[in-house]
Amino acid sequence: VLPPSLLTTAERARDEGRALIERWHGKGRLRYAVTPRFSLSASEPLLDVCEELLQTPGTWFTTHINENTAEVDQVATYFPARTHYLDTYQHHNLITDRSVLAHNVHATDHELEVMAEALAWAAHCPTSNAALGSGLFPLRRHVKYGVGVALGSDVGAGTGFSLLKEGLQAYFGQQLLGPAGYPLTPVHLLYLATGAGARALGLADQVGDLGVGKQFDAAWLRPQPRSTLDVVLGHATDANDALAKIFALGTPADVAGVWVGGQQLHSAGEGPMPSPCSPYSRPQEAA
Incomplete structure (x- = not known):
């Protein structure tokens, strides 16, 4: 049971989200990201509020998905009317080209198809997945379906903010998958840590490489x-x-x-x- 200080209501989440948007969104290079922890910590009314906040132009959406099999099973129990984990967000119109979903280790083929069609991105967090024993990220399947992938740290469970470390762990993970893995070269790792992140956040025209004008x-x-x-x-x-x-x-x-x-x-x-x-x-x- 969580302490009361960690609990909220849909109304409070709406008020706090609006206040944060007013204070920070569009200030310099900052943009607000609607960020429910994950489906298991969100009620349907709270996800409705997320949909409402995401209507603010230029806002982003990020959350966790398909991190481990136990979580996937719990989501299926908690949301019996939904087709799969992704549908708990898709039902509220939260899966768009402004969505970045962390982990996605245990995605179904249909979820990958929906993400690809929506141009949503996956944030691969390799040290977190390794530390928690969540599984090995199916990069080859993401590439097959055309889902964009960038590196993240999920530092609450990961081991730091360094994308050099995340890149190395991503390499190890694909090697451990054997034929099912996607062999990563140093250039792949550099792209995942730079250009891919810029594209995932809609910033590829501004940053991500050392091109002229960026x-x-x-x-x-x-x-x-x-x-x-x-x-x-x-x-x-x-x-x-x-x-x-x-x-x-x-x-x-x-x-x-x-x-x-x-x-x-x-x-x-x-x-x-x-x-x-x-x-x-x-x-x-x-x-």
Whole structure:
């Protein structure tokens, strides 16, 4: 039984959602995401409120789905009138091209068909799935049905925010699936951690790669001298080999600088920060 402080009502959820939209949505690069925990924590009236909030232009929808078999079975019991787990959201018009669904480890073929038709995305959270024993993500089946996939961390159950770690675990997972897996190259991992995420969030025209005209969102990796990563990068045979070594051995400690919108927001070194590459305004709280 959850403590009262973690419980809510549809009316309270509506009021809080509207307040958050008013305060943050559209401020700088921020957008509001309607985020029910998952179907098992949401009543039908609360999902109706989610549908209502999602009518606000530019808002997004994200939640968990098909994370483990026990959860899938519980959802079927809790929502007997629904065709499958995805239908608990689809019934409320929450599955669109502005939907990002975490996990989706145990999706049915029909669910993948519906996601592909709606242009909804899956957020693969490999360290979380491994830590909880949820199963191995069926990437090949997502690709078969045309469902977009990007990397996530689900840090509540995952082991950190580093997409280098998530990428490496994604590689391991596909290898463990054998013939059913989708072999991932270093370039695949880079795309999953960058361009795929930008596409999933509808930002591919702004970020996701270093193309001309896009905002400069970047992380600079500079391993410590004589560290393992530093040594092996010195022996990399080409860019692909170097990228493989970065995913295998890179950690947040190797990040020497972070830029968002052309402005450096983190520096692990000494000396002045570079001038901004493009204007970037931090979101301001609404009055």
